[in-house]
Amino acid sequence: MIYKRLLIILLLLSSMLNAGNSFLMPDQAFKTNIETTKENVEFTLTLDESIYIYDEQLEISIAYGKESTEITDKLVFPIPEIYHETNVHFGTLTIKVPKILIQQITNNSDAVVEFNFQGCSKAGLCYQPMTKTIEYKSEKIAVAQPAKEKKSESGTIADTLASGDVALILITFFGFGLLLALTPCVFPMIPILSSIIVSHSGGGKDMTAKRGLYLSIIYVLAMSVAYTIAGVIAGLFGANLQAALQNPIVLVIFSGVFVALAFSMFGYYELSLPSTWQTKIDKLTLKEDEESGHGVLGVAIMGFLSALIVGPCVAPPLAGALVYIGGTGDALLGGAALFVMSIGMGLPLLLVGAGAGKYMPKPGGWMDNVSKVFGVVMLGVAIWMLERIIPIGFTFILWSLLFFGSGLYLFRLGNYISKVIASLLLIIGIIFGIGVATKATNILDPLENVFGDKKTHLEFKRVHTVKELDDIISNSTKPIMLDFYADWCISCKELEHNTFSNKEVQNKLKDFILLQVDTTANSDDDKALLKRFNLFGPPGIIFWKNKKELKNITIIGYKDPKEFLNIIGKEF
């Protein structure tokens, strides 16, 4: 009896199952088509009428590099039907995977999109899980889309370059140069240039706008040559230029040159071209002014060196250009691009030069004093350069001596105003002296150890090799911040003293794994780490969230706490 009932039930059930061995082969049962449209990668699955697929087994993932991310949750699927108590799909399914999503996940690299599904036939047969894949080539054109990936400053410039068109590249770089001229980067050049013009009119000759312009042009051209050489070298060697410029030997030589220039300002000697060259240049340029060649070499040297001084400041755009040039090995284009950029940068300086020449007051004895002031500024520049390689205590001593020395000199002059200024300088000198005595560590705040309220600093874990870094990243559960640091890097110290010691910043970073690479030694491992992130030197800060590098918030150069929080606020 029981058996008979069972038989009836089973017969009922079996009516749903098609008899016979006429089963469809998988490719007949599941017809798939994947195509790439303007915005999506579209997967169309056409099921034979007897076929259904399990909703639960539908899985879409993106594989890129060695990683794979499941994106099933992020996509929209048709509403499943219930069949034998299971959620299934019949008929035709279209699954759209937005390209933007792929780009976001893979950081714009090539990827493979995988569609996994499993289905059965109503005839009582199930098929093996199946996977269909399509290769997705990352599209540069996608930059034009509204939801393009945000890139950091240097990224944008590298992108412009990567787009190819030579004329466009040059115009763009000229534009970048002009923009750079509006940044504080160029400000240090203005006093330098003015001082040159002033010192060159020191001989008692009238300084005309023409002559001012002439000197400025030499200055700007020399500056451009410096950048051009940097561009060409980067093009030829893909070299780590900025790090090379921060090499102790180079820094010592340059600061030596600045000391020499300072003494020339003090009137001990004058740097000029050999007389034969001078006459030639005079003939070519300002014939009416016999002595115009005087000090031209000095101007050129100053221009050349100025480019190097402001180097760290213009690092982001420069790095962008160098990344590209280093990558393509196109020395000619690299050189041309940087030349045009520095001309753009120097354009306002030409105006300053012409103006300084024209509106310069009548020369007289006071000009010598102005020259001396600029001499002191030069010495300051020399110390500033040395700061990167000498112990901080010694830096304090030098600053202290500079202020004290110039203060005493002024005091000796004896007139009322100079005594006031002298006293100020002496006080600053003394403050720096206190800095030395109290072992202050921040040149911008010599009294940090005098007044209590000691700032707390972030604790970084030092990373030495790419492998070490990769291990940490792959084992991480928290977000990661990696800071590139070097003893000689002033911006790094500013970051440390102003930004990383800020309470709000510390609060924001408290759940982060904080890593630091010390590139002071510029070892091969350091270079490999810098290269990994296309950085040309510190400071550079890279972030990871969920083990993925967040290229859009990569920080290059100094950022104050507010800017820093703004930038990382985009992702955290």
Next chain:
Amino acid sequence: MFKLFLVSTLFISSIYAGSINWSKENLDDTIEKLSDKKQKIVMAYFWLEGCNACEYMSDRVFNDDEVSEYINKNFISFKTNKIPMDYPVFAYPTIYFIDEDGNELGDPIMGAKNLDEFMFTIEEIKEKFSN
């Protein structure tokens, strides 16, 4: 009331249901040992996780007294959810009948069958191939 009766009879029948003696060895060894046994055909059952048709076979067919008794008497049974190397399986369930030399006997059963159909098929195989 009828439903309750139905459910309880199904439940009871499943407890007392006969079961198939599945081979504990791998397929090759199972085939190799055929010559030692009085049954001369291997029934190889390929199933898959998450396959509702396979579940149907296990729950409703292989658990049936008459079926399991018949199979145990006439076949050596083997089951696996691994993909077989030597026998083409593209869908599940698939049941192959294999002789001691590893040859396929008749057509494999593909897809779930109800009790009657299944009985009919295995009886046919038995009559055709075991002498």
